Amino acid sequence: MLGAWHLLYSYMACVLACWKITLAIRCVTMRLTQLNEEKQKLALEKLQADRSDYEPFLSKESIDIHYGKLAKGYVDRFNAGEGDSDFNRAGAFLHNIYFPQLKEPGGLNNPRGASLMLINSKHGSYDKFKSEVTKVAMSIQGSGWVYMARNGEIKTIKNHALRSDIVMLIDWWEHSWFTDYGSDKSKYLTNFWKAVDWEVVNQRILT
Ligand SMILES: [Fe+2]
Numbered sequence: 001m002l003g004a005w006h007l008l009y010s011y012m013a014c015v016l017a018c019w020k021i022t023l024a025i026r027c028v029t030m031r032l033t034q035l036n037e038e039k040q041k042l043a044l045e046k047l048q049a050d051r052s053d054y055e056p057f058l059s060k061e062s063i064d065i066h067y068g069k070l071a072k073g074y075v076d077r078f079n080a081g082e083g084d085s086d087f088n089r090a091g092a093f094l095h096n097i098y099f100p101q102l103k104e105p106g107g108l109n110n111p112r113g114a115s116l117m118l119i120n121s122k123h124g125s126y127d128k129f130k131s132e133v134t135k136v137a138m139s140i141q142g143s144g145w146v147y148m149a150r151n152g153e154i155k156t157i158k159n160h161a162l163r164s165d166i167v168m169l170i171d172w173w174e175h176s177w178f179t180d181y182g183s184d185k186s187k188y189l190t191n192f193w194k195a196v197d198w199e200v201v202n203q204r205i206l207t
Contacts, residue, residue: 042075042089045096048197049104057105057195062179070175071095090160094145097169101201105194114205115168115198122152129154134189137172146170150205167204168196 047067052060074091077083110126111119123129136154137146145157148168157163170192177188 041079042092044072044075044092045100047099048102053104054102054195055105057102057191059180065179066171066175067095067099071099087160090162093162094157094160094166094169095171097166098145098171101168101197102195103197105191109194109196109198111196111198111201113198114202118148118152118167118205130193133170134186137170137189138186140172143173146172148201168201 044067047063051063051067054060054063058066071092074088074095078085078088078092082088110116116126119126119129123132133146133148133154136156140146140156143159145160147155147157147163147166147170149155149165150167151165155163155165170189172185177185181188
């Protein structure tokens with residue numbers, strides 16, 4: 001009888017040891033993956049047009065500051081290992097979604113194709129969608145972002161964060177509107193719609 005208990009005890013000890021080893025291997029693997037990701041260098045996505053071509057939505061001065069210094073700063077600091085790497089990675093990630101979706105503003109610039117279908121199905125019409133975006137954006141306290149998710153919902157981000165469901169993104173940090181609009185950030189939003197490249201949004205919805 002004593003032998004059976006001894007065998008059972010040995011078996012349980014073995015199971016526990018195996019579980020601990022498995023857990024340790026998993027932790028090491030996760031940490032190595034994290035370190036590998038942290039070592040990968042980031043790059044700032046290119047603009048669609050020249051910096052002076054975003055008037056009247058954004059002036060060249062505003063693009064120089066926002067894109068040329070602030071957005072680039074997140075990339076540079078991440079690559080140099082300076083500051084909070086998670087914050088800088090998320091800042092670079094979001095600006096790399098925001099800027100490439102902007103085109104030279106002008107003309108009738110309504111959504112079409114997949115983005116129009118998504119907006120109409122979720123919000124009824126483009127006008128209602130824009131009103132809802134404005135309402136949500138104006139309710140943000142402090143720095144953040146507003147975006148349309150892949151399922152058509154309007155969502156917000158406080159400060160910076162990585163998200164996998166962004167198809168259209170609005171930078172709502174003060175630095176994005178203050179240079180050109182002063183305290184009138186609603187006008188920044190009104191002009192934003194003139195510069196959205198809906199083809200880029202459509203590609204994000206469909207991929
Ligand atoms: Fe920004």
